[in-house]
Amino acid sequence: MALNELTITEAVGLLESGEISAAELVDDCLIRVDAVEPIVNALVTVTYETAAEKAKAIDSRRAKGEKLGRLAGIPGIIKDGICTKGVLSTASSRMLYNYKPVYNATVVDKLEAEDFIMIGKANMDEFAMGSSTETSYFGKTKNPWDPARVPGGSSGGSAASVSADETLFALGSDTGGSIRQPAAFCGVVGMKPTYGTVSRYGLMAFASSLDQIGPVAKNVEDAALIFDVISGHDQKDSTSASMEYPAYGAGMKQDIKGMRVGVPKEYLKQDISGEVRQNLFDVMKRMEDMGAVVEETSLPTFDYALSAYYVIASAEVASNLARFDGIRYGYRTEDYENWKDMYKASRSEGFGDEAKRRIMLGNYVLSSGYYDAYYLKALKARTLIKNDFDQLFGKYDILLSPTTTAEAFKLGEKSRPIDMYVTDLFTVPVNIAGLTAMSIPSGLAESGLPLSVQVIAKAFDENTMLRAAYNLEQALQFDAKPDLG
């Protein structure tokens, strides 16, 4: 087995026992990157040199018996919308085609403090707007299970790179499903932490009140480990939760006897395939077999979530992207007469269509005379949805749903924006309510593509979610892999 196929837990064991070196591990990952990137295009940047140097340094520190971090020698890939000091961070936009941040995102500092090795930056939908990674300025990422299909988005590069075994894990960001949906499409584990548990400092903002950074990994245990490393209070982020952070992943191997599981019927009322429905029923049955109490329930405000999401997210992104004006960094048009021209042309040329669409939508819903009808109403809907979830978590420990309405769709298939937006239907409510959720692979469709379920827990209750997901993963024994040769 090539080392790049290892899980983090396995690799840490082998590194510690001296059976493998970080250099070998990184090498295998980079060999895999070179082999599959022409097909998958999951990465915007590969950091060959720094990765190799760092692996060597860690091996030599290990040889000297120095104390190393929990991720010493473990290769990882960072979504390109997360700032990495001195390394190109483009958010897959022409607007930042040449942008190298002068600072690291807090999550990157935290991973580095545990001696991880960054091997590349993952492709994404431009500024995280999209559900297919087709809006990237640096080309579309393909689904490793079927290169004619999308990997999902916006963290499509992150999910595809883990799925294709280019890396042991990746970081993505999830605003309305941008980690969970691509994880589901690529048959890997993706986790969206509770809003406020992972610092957003250094994450190029899409929708500030919804964005969370989270791990994409090969199994639940690895996801828990990465989450444990990147979470925690950060003084640089005012929305970072100030609390005692538990050891994440602790107790996840305990059984789930008596765990109360709710399945909101609204998810099943949507336009979903028979396979997706049957897969969910199978998963519910598995959980019952393990002693959980599974019942159907209701989330009455489910229908409002997607609309509220697109209003709120567009409003925030219209404002967040306003700073890209070509003055201080990034793309600047060559042709201008005065500063107003320069703004207009730089932004017209620097942003792609989807970014422009959301900027227009966002400015529209915030404009005078429309604010109350759209933005304020969406905020009210948000509160109602949150209240609905709160009620459900009075009765249930976790909620269960399919992660997506169907398996990965074909490149170019969702050409109407609204068809694309609907692919976030099952993941968006979690962001709206600020909860935590994770997607785990739960079977294969007849098409040979992975299907996944989503485990949702109440805010800050990641450990219950991880326990449910871990037990389910053990029961399902999903071990299929894409065949990229």
Added chain:
Amino acid sequence: MKYEVVIGLEVHVEMATETKIFCGCKNAFGSAPNTNVCPVCLSMPGTLPVLNEQAVEFGVRAGMSLNCHIPNYSKMDRKGYYYPDLAKAYQISQFDLPLCGKGEVEIEADGEKHTIGVTRIHIEEDAGKLNHQGAESLVDYNRGGVPLMEIVTEPDFRNAAQVRAFLDLVKANMEYMGVSDCKMEEGSLRCDINISIRPEGSTALGTRTELKNINSFSAAVRAIEYEFKRHIEVVEDGGKIIQETRRWDDAKGRTYSMRDKEEAHDYRYFPDPDLVPIYLSDERIEEIRQSLPELPMAKKQRYVAEYGIPEYDAGVLTMSKHTAKLFEECVAIYNEPKAVSNYIMVELARLLNENNMEPCDIPVTAKGLTDVLKLVNDGVVNSSVGRQVFEEMFKTGKDPAAIVEEKGLKQIDDTDEILALVRQIIAENPKPVADYKGGNAKAMTFFVGRVMKATKGKANPQTVNELVRTELEK
């Protein structure tokens, strides 16, 4: 027809916090361009603002000094507009839930008291600064993120003197509380003036214009006077006032329409999702209230009661915490409040003014000032020489006694010496002597003046007076 002017103000005050409002950069004036900057205030992608607690406290202090309601909750909003000095293309400000709510404050102008309503005070970040160099413009972001507060008043002013009195009070309050130095020339206090007119007796509000680029308190007065006249002229000529922003040109003494600002802006305000709401508990609000120093108004009343000086004097002395401090220190050493007060109000004020200095620059110590007073009181020098000594001390910082010694300014009390001079001058000037004898009593001042001149002002004036009269009567 007689018209009344109606004025409301928007006063922007830069707060003298240690650091900027959303990052750890130094809040300093006059540094080399783009040196007090970091990824946050340059609004690099991915950066986040963290609200400076000192800015909140300063804002609350300001609100308390104007008797504003301080709510428990307020929040920060984004105000969107594009300009190269605004790095995020939105300013973090406050929209519907400002830090301080309604308040009011009493001012005194032209001997009359007025109550001015304060609508609100909100806090926000300042923008950077464009430096135009030929065809190019450069941006300096040092000022970007400097904490500002905006005080919005009701349209309660009826003349320029009231505006001036309000600005003086705001400045004094801020200075007392350490919230701002309010140096207009450094841009730490900026003021926009909303002005309209209406026929006297009417209660309706006329169409207003907003005056910008007011760079000093006296410019505010000039701009109001100009614009009041302009409004009247437009109306009397049968025209209509256009609601617009106008730029005050202090050199030309007139206002100009700022055409590019005419289009109504849609700022697309919404709550900043990067910041959590501001919560101030009742305890915290009380704690800030307790920490306030004695403010000018209270100090003024205390001076009247405690030192028995006139209200006017107390008002002038308390206008700046520096003069108030000097006064209190002087009185502690030398308990002659009226004499001290006179010196500060007249001599010190004149010298500050002549030398273009602010009260914070006062180069004179309480010991120095009271030493001069004592020299005069003890008859070592006469009062006019005392003023000379004071001026010398103001300029050189030398000890008053040393100045007297060095310049030989000691008062001449020797009656024989003065008498000899008096006789000599009378002998030399028969004409004024004849005038005096002819009944012109005023002719006496001629001789007193001559004697003082001959002694370089050092002769004891009382002795001179007495001797001149006695000799002339002979």
